[in-house]
Amino acid sequence: xxxxxxxxxxxxxxxxxxxxxxxxxxxxxxxxxxxxxxxxxxxxxxxxxxxxxxxxxxxxxxxxxxxxxxxxxxxxxxxxxxxxxxxxxxxxxxxxxxxxxxxxxxxxxxxxxxxxxxxxxxxxxxxxxxxxxxxxxxxxxxxxxxxxxxxxxxxxxxxxxxxxxxxxxxxxxxxxxxxx
Numbered sequence: 001x002x003x004x005x006x007x008x009x010x011x012x013x014x015x016x017x018x019x020x021x022x023x024x025x026x027x028x029x030x031x032x033x034x035x036x037x038x039x040x041x042x043x044x045x046x047x048x049x050x051x052x053x054x055x056x057x058x059x060x061x062x063x064x065x066x067x068x069x070x071x072x073x074x075x076x077x078x079x080x081x082x083x084x085x086x087x088x089x090x091x092x093x094x095x096x097x098x099x100x101x102x103x104x105x106x107x108x109x110x111x112x113x114x115x116x117x118x119x120x121x122x123x124x125x126x127x128x129x130x131x132x133x134x135x136x137x138x139x140x141x142x143x144x145x146x147x148x149x150x151x152x153x154x155x156x157x158x159x160x161x162x163x164x165x166x167x168x169x170x171x172x173x174x175x176x177x178x179x180x
Contacts, residue, residue, distance in 0.1 A: 027140060
């Protein structure tokens with residue numbers, strides 16, 4: 001009936017806009033950055049992922065500039081297929097060290113178990129930036145609210161042909177900020 005459909009839509013909307021835990025991280029590029037590359041206007045770094053449970057994507061971590069303070073700006077997006085589910089302009093100033101810089105979406109993205117999503121970072125301005133050149137993980141597991149959530153990472157065509165070039169074993173987007 002129409003009322004049943006309306007109730008189901010309302011329940012799904014509530015589920016997509018609420019979380020049951022504090023945001024946490026899954027690390028796909030462990031360790032400290034061991035290299036760098038130049039990024040600039042129009043360059044895109046991207047990674048695809050699936051999760052074993054339904055989760056809420058709050059944002060991502062990025063690396064900062066190499067050896068000197070610098071301002072970084074651009075657009076980060078979460079996509080399913082060709083559709084943008086959530087996006088956020090970002091701006092942060094890095095200190096030249098090998099730290100993470102967490103960036104949050106104003107509206108969190110909802111990721112369903114087993115569905116492939118793409119996280120992209122499109123730079124407006126940035127100089128040479130730290131990157132992890134080896135040791136990236138094809139999968140990583142995190143315990144959230146007592147349940148194990150496994151993330152699987154794959155290369156994204158969204159990075160192909162750009163200066164970015166993030167992939168499973170290297171690049172930017174070292175961590176995903178999520179809640180279950």
